Amino acid sequence: MANEELAFQNKEKDKRAAELVIANKELAFQNEEKAARAAELIIANEELAFQNKEKDKRAAELVIANKELAFQNEEKAARAAELIIANEELAFQNKEKDKRAAELIIANEELAVQNKEKDKRSEELIFANKELAFQNEEISYLSYHDQLTGLYNRRFYEEELKRLDTPRNLPLTILIGDLNSLKLINDFFGHAMGDELLKKTAEIIKQGCRADDIVSRIGGDEFVILLPKTNAFEAQVIIKRILELASLEKAGLIDISISFGYETKKHKEDKIQEVFKKADKHMYTFKLFESPKIRGNTVDMIIKAFQDKNKRLEQHSQRVSKLCERMGQVLGMFDYQIEELATVGLLHDIGKIAINENILNKPGKLTVDEWKEIKRHSEIGYRILSTANDMSKMADYVLAHHERWDGKGYPRGLKENEIPFESRIIAIADAYDAMTSERTYSIALSAEAALVELQKNAGIQFDPELVTVFIEKALGK
Incomplete structure (x- = not known):
């Protein structure tokens, strides 16, 4: 039994030994595995340690990165704040731009208006420049020409005289x-007729001269002609x-009369100014010699013009002349x-040749100024007739024919016997014919x-004795 137990135990031992061998093999394998695992673990630990170092490094980098990120975030926040400010500034600038754009639109519109104005002004300036150029040409022309006649003026004459005063022009x-009687013409026909006479005279003188002769008007009625290389x-x-x-030629009804002198x-060696003085003296000598004829011709011309101008006045003057003649007889x-006396009766109203026809023929009452104008005729008549030597006394009679016996007449306020005898006769004849004739202002x-x-x-307006003679003898009443 014991053997069987022992055998069993031996079997169990063998089994256990076999299991133990297996176990040892298993253990050896496991140890190998453990060693392998341990080696792997070492590697893993090394790897882990490396990774941990990497992690630490990465952690450090991450810390740095976080700090950098925090800094960047701060920068971003600052930048965001700046961006907000910039946006606000941009918004303000955009508003300013819009405002400026609106202003620019207005400015552009204003500029467009200004450009139009500039264009208009430019056109005006071009026109003004043309006008100025024309005016400059006109001023240049007028500086050397007489405006009325178109002849050269005194300034040009004096410059030309200096230029021509050389031996080669001798x-x-x-x-x-x-021009004779210009003052008379101006007084009795008006300055317009005098101007017409001057222009006509200038044309004639120019026409009668040669192309290279210098013709100038140097005064109101005086002309000078420079004749180089002329004897x-x-x-x-x-x-x-x-x-x-x-x-x-004539200027209207007026004959053209010119007196000349030359040297x-x-x-x-001759002094040119002395030559001029001699020419002027010769002209006045001729004028003085011819003056009675000239004045007589002018007065005749004025009388004829007066008769042609107003037939009613001419007829009145003829009737007054006959009444004066009868009184003389x-x-x-x-x-x-x-x-x-008959002649002065014919000429007593000759001064009215210078009075406006509208005033002479006015149907209604004259104004104060028109009456003053009418009253000038006796003085005008005096100036006309006094230019002719043989009519000087008649001029005095005409001047006084509107004086009154009581001294309230015109132009000098003479009275009674201060008034020339002939003038007192004319006054009565003039008044009688005026009252008995049809006139524009009275029946x-x-x-x-x-x-x-x-x-x-x-005894008020008229000489009382002459009124009696006029009624009882001249008219036979």
């Missing part, structure tokens, strides 16, 4: 012309040609006195009514 003749004979030919042309510079005056009175008016004003 003989140099200065020809001076003076006295040639100057006389030019004067004759001008006078012949003048005889064929020639023959030697370079009944008063027993000499024939020459009667003729003179004619009967002869009886007119005589009543004369008697009523005897």
Whole structure:
């Protein structure tokens, strides 16, 4: 039993030994596995340690990165704040831009208007420049030309005289012309007619001269002609040609009358101003010699023009002349006195040639100024007739024919015997015919009514004795 137990135990031992061998093998394998595992574990630990180092390094980098991130976040926050400010600034700038854009639109519109204005102004400026250029040309022309006649003026004449006063232009003749009776024409026909006479005279003088002659108007009625390389004979030919042309022309009803004088510079030693003075003296000598004829012709021309101008006044003057002639006869005056009285009766209203026709023929009452204008006619008539030597006394009679016996007449306020005898006769004849004739401003009175008016004003307006003679003898009433 014991053997069996022992055998069993031996079997169990063998089994246990076999299991133990297996177990040892298993253990050896496990130990190998453990060793392998341990080696792996070492490697793993090394790897882990490396990883831990990497993690630490990464952690350190992460810390740094976090710090950097925190810094960046701070920067971002600062940048965000700056961006907010920038956005606000941008928004403000955009508003300013919009405002500026609106202003720019307005400015552009304003600029467009200004450009239009500039274009307009530019056009105006171009026109103004053209006008200025024209004015400059006109000023340049006027600086050397007489505005009325178109001839050269005194300034040009004086400059040309200096230029031409050289030996190569000898003989140099200065020809001076003076338009006769210009003042009379201006006084009695008006300055418009005087201007027309001057222009016509200038044309004639220019036409009678040669192309290179210098023709100038140096005064109101005075012309100077510079004739280089011209002797006295040639100057006389030019004067004759001008006078012949003048005889064929008129300015309206007015004949053209010019007096000439000349002098020639023959030697370079001669003073040109002395030559001018001699030419001027010669002209005035001729004018003085011819003046009675000239004045007589002018007065005749004025009388004819007066008669042609107003037929009603002409007829009135003829009736007054006959009444004056009759008064001279009944008063027993000499024939020459009667003729003179009749003539002055014919000419008593000649001054009205200078009075506006609208005033002379006005149907209604005259204004104060128009009456002043009418009252000028006796003085104008005096100036006309006094220019002719043989009419000087008649001029005095015409001047005084509107004086009154009581001293309230015009133009000098003479009274009673201060008034020339002939003027007192004319006053009565003039008033009687005026009252008995149809006029634009009044109807004619009967002869009886007119005589009543004369008697009523005897010793007031008229010489009372002459009124009696006029009624009882001249009219035979």
